Amino acid sequence: MHKLDGKVAVVTGGSTGIGLATAHRFVCEGACVFITGRRQSELDAAVKQIGKNVTGVQGDASNLADLDRLYSVVKEQKGRIDVLFANAGVAEYAPLGAISEQHFDKIFDINVRGLLFSVQKALPLFQDGGSIVLNASVVTQKGVPAFSVYSAAKAAVRSFARSWTMDLKDRKIRVNVVSPGPIDTPIYETHGQTKEETAQLKARFTSLVPMGRMGEADEIAKAVLFLGSDDSSFVTGVELFVDGGMGQV
Numbered sequence: 001m002h003k004l005d006g007k008v009a010v011v012t013g014g015s016t017g018i019g020l021a022t023a024h025r026f027v028c029e030g031a032c033v034f035i036t037g038r039r040q041s042e043l044d045a046a047v048k049q050i051g052k053n054v055t056g057v058q059g060d061a062s063n064l065a066d067l068d069r070l071y072s073v074v075k076e077q078k079g080r081i082d083v084l085f086a087n088a089g090v091a092e093y094a095p096l097g098a099i100s101e102q103h104f105d106k107i108f109d110i111n112v113r114g115l116l117f118s119v120q121k122a123l124p125l126f127q128d129g130g131s132i133v134l135n136a137s138v139v140t141q142k143g144v145p146a147f148s149v150y151s152a153a154k155a156a157v158r159s160f161a162r163s164w165t166m167d168l169k170d171r172k173i174r175v176n177v178v179s180p181g182p183i184d185t186p187i188y189e190t191h192g193q194t195k196e197e198t199a200q201l202k203a204r205f206t207s208l209v210p211m212g213r214m215g216e217a218d219e220i221a222k223a224v225l226f227l228g229s230d231d232s233s234f235v236t237g238v239e240l241f242v243d244g245g246m247g248q249v
Helices: 017-028 040-050 064-077 101-120 148-167 186-190 195-206 217-228
Strands: 008-011 032-037 054-058 081-086 126-135 174-180 239-242
Touching: 008 017, 008 064, 017 032, 017 040, 017 081, 017 217, 032 040, 032 064, 040 054, 054 064, 064 101, 081 101, 081 217, 101 126, 101 148, 126 148, 126 217, 148 174, 174 217, 217 239
Parallel strands: 008 032, 008 081, 032 054, 081 126, 126 174, 174 239
Antiparallel strands: none
């Protein structure tokens, strides 16, 4: 008996990193999974890597037409959703004094607006008693230089979970947040211009973690599985930190 036998799950931003690890774990636990990604080549590679019971739907979570197309595919193929991991997001640096309108709009469009509509547009297909998991970050608790817009966006995600828990309580749909610390995923390579700079960035974040290392994507996936499955049947509205202690001490 698997934890998600017979369940239909959607993972936004499921072609790499935490989203890919979670989609793979969901499938291993018996779910039929739909994943999204902006780049078709990465999406195709993810579907091939997972291997079974997975459908890739190319799209950008901040594009409402893409979300409509995603849920149209889910409706046509399965007719319902039991678990949603609203994971798609983006992180970029900009210190106060150098924050541009473009930076602000990009961070909030994907991390806040996109996440909100990823959830809202899923509701007509959502089964009563289902589970919604939102991906935030340890920066909801910690001040990190040059990360103020991203931190504010993730704090909004945490706030959504509180309000949506109340909005959806009559349908017995649980809403929870997973907040990762520094996780060793390809996202860091988008910030470092060279391998050396990427290594320095990872070392900087690792130095903030009491456990002395970065986390692995599958360590977040295990936490999302807990929140998405009946193992957490009496858990809603929480923020579960998976951060090696970074935001706790």
